[in-house]
Amino acid sequence: GKDAAALALAAVVMGTAAALATRLGRDQLGPVERADATELRHALGTLARGLVAGARHLVERRTPAYALGIMATHRFLYGVTFIASILISRNLLSDPADAGAGLATFATVLGASAVGFALAVVLTPVLSPRTGPHTWIVLCLGLAALSQGLLAVTVARPAVLVGAAALGLAAQGAKIAVDTIVQRDTDDAFRGRAFALYDVLYNAAFVGAAALGAVTLPDTGWSRGLFVVLAVGYVAGALLYGAATTRVVGRTGRTDDPAPGPDRPAAAPTSREVTGS
Structure with missing residues (x-):
């Protein structure tokens, strides 16, 4: 009853906002100068060619x-776990009839994840330079696999909280290392496009995970088989990424060297090391 009322109220508010927006004239929100069809096609073509060149x-x-x-792989797997956590908090760790209790439980899970994020901010700058960012990503993926393995064994509240903290550490630690690699190994002329592609992949993977979770997850959010598959996915990702980057390191001869490109010879010194969030 409460859920239906909240959804109905949200629908009324959104419908009212949409109706009010129809009162705006076609040109009231700009642009001041309207581009013709030829200019628009040229701009879109330039954008598309730039992104393709950046990807290449x-x-x-x-x-x-x-x-x-x-x-993107990590974000997709994390997204499935995130949706599962909402359902587990609501339907397994709380009374399904009490929406407030479910929300409070999920807030606790998010708090545990936040602890993991904070640990990643502290630990990554200390440990990643010692292991190298590629190895640090592999270690984070291994930790994520362990967090999913724990949830495959039990869905008790302590396990869910520990798993959330471990996955938060793994997710944020890997993200910081990925940011470092993209920032360091991409030429200045392409860096903006690289991070534009980064944002697209980052968000698309999470949306895709949400769509998959809505179709496949049980009402309780927990399935032993699901978390086994997620753990295996993280292990497979770690193995494939580790093998791929090891081959590149073997060619360059140094753990922190960028991969050689047409305008960067093998074993060239790194441009700079940046650790960001």
């Missing part, structure tokens, strides 16, 4: 492309 550059450099690929 990342593939040529290899390490940024590998980093974006594993980031």
